[in-house]
Amino acid sequence: MAIRDDFEVAAGQVRAAVQRFALGLLVLASFGAMLIGKADSVLVENARVLALDLASPVLEAIARPVAAANRAIADLKEFASLRQENARLREENARLLAWQTAARRLENENEGLRGLANFHEGPEASFITARIVGDSVSAYVRGALLNVGRRAGVAHGQAVVTGEGLAGRIAEVGDNSARVLFVTDVNSRLPVVVERTRERAILAGDNSPQLRLTLLQSVAGVQRGDRIITSGHGGSFPVGIPVGEVVETGEGGVRVKPFADFSRLEFVRVVDYGVTSLVGGGPAAPAPPAGAQATGQRIR
Amino acid sequence: MRVDGSLAMLDRWGRLMLPGAVLLFFVLLTLAPLRAPYLSDALPLLPVLVVFQFSLVTPERLPGPFLLAMGMLLDLLLGGPGAPVGVSALGFVLIRAAVANNRRYLVGVPFLFQWFGFCLLALGFVLLVWIFTSLWTWTAIDPLQAFIQYVVVVVLYPVIAPLLARVRARDPLNVPELSRGTARPGETTP
Numbered sequence: 001m002a003i004r005d006d007f008e009v010a011a012g013q014v015r016a017a018v019q020r021f022a023l024g025l026l027v028l029a030s031f032g033a034m035l036i037g038k039a040d041s042v043l044v045e046n047a048r049v050l051a052l053d054l055a056s057p058v059l060e061a062i063a064r065p066v067a068a069a070n071r072a073i074a075d076l077k078e079f080a081s082l083r084q085e086n087a088r089l090r091e092e093n094a095r096l097l098a099w100q101t102a103a104r105r106l107e108n109e110n111e112g113l114r115g116l117a118n119f120h121e122g123p124e125a126s127f128i129t130a131r132i133v134g135d136s137v138s139a140y141v142r143g144a145l146l147n148v149g150r151r152a153g154v155a156h157g158q159a160v161v162t163g164e165g166l167a168g169r170i171a172e173v174g175d176n177s178a179r180v181l182f183v184t185d186v187n188s189r190l191p192v193v194v195e196r197t198r199e200r201a202i203l204a205g206d207n208s209p210q211l212r213l214t215l216l217q218s219v220a221g222v223q224r225g226d227r228i229i230t231s232g233h234g235g236s237f238p239v240g241i242p243v244g245e246v247v248e249t250g251e252g253g254v255r256v257k258p259f260a261d262f263s264r265l266e267f268v269r270v271v272d273y274g275v276t277s278l279v280g281g282g283p284a285a286p287a288p289p290a291g292a293q294a295t296g297q298r299i300r
Numbered sequence: 301m302r303v304d305g306s307l308a309m310l311d312r313w314g315r316l317m318l319p320g321a322v323l324l325f326f327v328l329l330t331l332a333p334l335r336a337p338y339l340s341d342a343l344p345l346l347p348v349l350v351v352f353q354f355s356l357v358t359p360e361r362l363p364g365p366f367l368l369a370m371g372m373l374l375d376l377l378l379g380g381p382g383a384p385v386g387v388s389a390l391g392f393v394l395i396r397a398a399v400a401n402n403r404r405y406l407v408g409v410p411f412l413f414q415w416f417g418f419c420l421l422a423l424g425f426v427l428l429v430w431i432f433t434s435l436w437t438w439t440a441i442d443p444l445q446a447f448i449q450y451v452v453v454v455v456l457y458p459v460i461a462p463l464l465a466r467v468r469a470r471d472p473l474n475v476p477e478l479s480r481g482t483a484r485p486g487e488t489t490p
Contacts, residue, residue: 024363026393051376062332090343134331138344
């Protein structure tokens, strides 16, 4: 009996001590987590991927009705300006048809010339289409979560494109989920060329809607309205994906507005260029995983 | 000793789990691709609102270690590469402690006082995260976006907080000491 009482007294004391220092312990624990995260980034990366994989089914369930609601709101908005929109689209269509003719002619010509010059093209790209199931947009991150992962053939560093242009690159990959880091994120650095002058530059994000162009040579050649495309340097990105348009050239540097509309993204395509393993020193064009064939459609 | 039917037990467990489940829901909701202007800005701070409000009305159902776990989950889900994992956890824990130590000024007082308290604590949270993230990544992050988030969530508080406050036990005297605060018998504050 006495032993049991002693035990209860001791347990009570321990409980009181824990309660008294509870706040301190919790604060210490969170600092500890931050330090561990700084020291062992692989561990944190794995934890992130695990959390993403666990959360992505739930997010997918939330994303569908949310997307439907967003679409309904957008539809309502468009309804108001249907007539003008129609006129604008008809005009644009006429213009694009003219462009299509020009593009067909150039493509034929290009193919012929390539044949003559015995030109070797880079590896073919295949696409994996993905739904955006989550936004990881906060004051500090610009990104999104996709519902495809390693099983579908997604790998770290692949380019993510929309119909309009480049959206970002894959930053983390889980089994069935992946995180995209948008080009507007503060951590994003992208080797690009100015389409008109073929000048090389680095396009950096700073979490604002516009991007900053850091030129490697001179600023003089860049004009407002110049298109910026990926240069393919660094190897993981295909050459010539449109990224954005120069909107400002002044004292504050060159600002670029991305073509992709990040506020309306619903589906994106992950570009499997087949050279992501270059970073690890692998062969130039490994066979794409079986899953990629199933989910993604090959182009050309 | 009370003998409970299974329904009563379910009810008790439900009550016990509800605040945690709501917090988990809001943590997951921060990632929902909601494209409403301004509203989607506030999503990352809504868990802070939940933590504040539940620490106010029912702290015993939202223990510190649970908050720590939820904060870590939020950081893991939200943070990009290089962002500190655990800073939200630290913020949550500190908010809970701050509310617990200032119940005198926050429980059983007019709603405006609670709102003011939330303004202060949320500002502290935003500053904490901003400072830590800036230090951790060693870049000067534009604080404007964080400030917009803060303003939106402060404006949203009167809309969401009364709903969350309904999880408290009906009678202020029929609850544990910790969450009773300065409430008197017969008092029914919102």
